[in-house]
Amino acid sequence: MRCALLLLFSLAGPLLAQGAARLIELKPVMYQMMFSPRVLTVKAGESVELVFDNIDVQPHNVLICTPGSKERVGKLADRLAVSSGSAHPDYIPRCPEVLHAMKPVMPGKKGRLRFVAPAKAGDYVFICTCPGQWRRMNGVFKVIPAE
């Protein structure tokens, strides 16, 4: 009996978590160093599950950052890439502008990131900070007011 209950809970947990989250699918454009789509829209405060399907031939990561911070975060990542070699292989700057980050996803793999969207509406940004890519590989993470 106890085993059956445990089994029930272990099955229900992930199902409940998935049911509550808005699923967002993101891909790179092959050889183009760009994301598709380039605009992602969520409601303020909602649970989000971002799935990144890396159909490209090189690794990419995904960072969700505060409005207007693309350049600052990108430049910090460039510095990481130059200064630390393999010490920071995820190229994710530790700074307040980075709200959520998915580590680099290898070619042919999928990455998942679960988080709660910002409570404040606005045009946030998402970028890939693998070396030299953020200038092209970016998009708008649009947070609209919850009804």
Ligand SMILES: [Cu+2]
């Ligand atoms: Cu990339």
